[in-house]
Amino acid sequence: MTTFIPAIALHGGAGTILPSKITPEKEAALHAALRSCLEAGLVLLRDGASALDAVTASVMALEDDSLFNAGRGAVFTSDGTHEMDAAVMNGTTRACGAVAGICGPRHPILAARAVMEQSEHVLLTGEGAAKFCASAGLEMMTPEWFGTDARREALEAELERRRLNLPDDGDPARKHGTVGAVACDMRGHLAAATSTGGMTAKLPGRVGDSPVIGAGTWADDETLAMSATGHGEFFIRWAVGHEIDARMRWAGQDLTRAAGDVVAELGARGGSGGLVAVDRTGTVTLPFNSPGMYRAWCDKSGEIRTAIFSD
């Protein structure tokens, strides 16, 4: 059996605060958090675990860190509630699971994984998903557990902006925010996982690209595993995950070119955001067309790196 070199990458959203607004202390905290969340998956991979378990572990760590818009620290809808979405996909079998519009499980990514492993369905939403999560034995939290003061202030600022009919200040941080991870394990299997609180002050019921298989989440061992973050409606309309797969499969492009071109074309159409992706050669690519994207990765070189803005 060929042994593959494990590789893993994650993002904490493309809705990064602008360079002018970030303090050195905040920046250091973000780099440390990104590294820690990457290591949660990387140690498993190096120990021989599956890509699926590695991306699950990294996304669970991101969900627990209130710096990121997923799980604890999820943003508020315009009604002051939380509605979280998540998806996971196994590149070996194309098995996948997703949830949309849930508030309950501490780890929405485990809810997605339960849909994949314990149901015959791919996508469960709303109350039906909540009942399923409860019956699947997932750890549940009260709504108060997810909210943070910073997210509450962001909601109030956005609602005030709308009341006063002020122009959007262009800070994408309020609009975007998703976490995700992709990995290649020692057997050459790929997996992807994505989790999000959505957009601050979003219309209740709005679902973005994260739980849409082929848009914000995709994995196939023959091509790539990817997880996206950004303006979800654009990622759905351009089927971003599957479009990269298609260019690799049918046009013979390599991962870096296919992913880079798709993200650049999306930006030219007004769709801001980015993604992390890996293939079974251990190549990692992290293209984005926004001012920054919280990210961490360890490719076949074995070196761990973290970054926020463009190089």
Add this chain to the structure above:
Amino acid sequence: MTTFIPAIALHGGAGTILPSKITPEKEAALHAALRSCLEAGLVLLRDGASALDAVTASVMALEDDSLFNAGRGAVFTSDGTHEMDAAVMNGTTRACGAVAGICGPRHPILAARAVMEQSEHVLLTGEGAAKFCASAGLEMMTPEWFGTDARREALEAELERRRLNLPDDGDPARKHGTVGAVACDMRGHLAAATSTGGMTAKLPGRVGDSPVIGAGTWADDETLAMSATGHGEFFIRWAVGHEIDARMRWAGQDLTRAAGDVVAELGARGGSGGLVAVDRTGTVTLPFNSPGMYRAWCDKSGEIRTAIFSD
């Protein structure tokens, strides 16, 4: 300006009753209904209307006909409720809109279209979608309006089967059922629309491929418009709509080959169902791997045809 020959195709689901179970009277009624629903869109197309308006009109007609599992005549969930999904896509702009898990609008396809035209979102679900529909001024119906005796009997038979732990009798009619239409208008623009009540006795909250852009619904003027019906989870995992687009765009395949191959491959993997598709040359293709698929079409030849089983 080049004038294109209008073409339109629709399906009323692949979960067709088996040839052995259909009476001549029922068969005649189905052919008449399929023809009538096709004509609802075709007359518009021939009058110069947009593909978008034509597919909307045909799907509205299918939704109003209780023979088909969408709108009036939608199947029941295991809780005895209705949860309808729908999507629409404009091939010229890739604008799209979708709803999932709604019960209220007489025409779920108009709810999807309102999401596309009156919101900045692509996918709205559940209660949030219901509120949006009400504010969009859509015609609303009580839950009782959607149910029919035949659907209620199907639910009771399926719940009884589960209680007695009897084997599935293999009749796909209870599991599948979706309606959809695709069209090419005189300006060479394509559009697709899909609407469904889902699966009889489905888990509440389950969402299939219909509202998943790139899976059960897809349109791009450069390639094809398509609407699928079948075992939705498979259509999502194989991103059926966008996979056909990719083979046409990146591998140079024509519509008939690309769509036929994808449906055949899906069948080989256990994913039963089919789809209708059209391109801007006025070619229509209607591949399926199930015993039958309710369908009607008018391609560039100008002749209206209807069919239920294989030729």
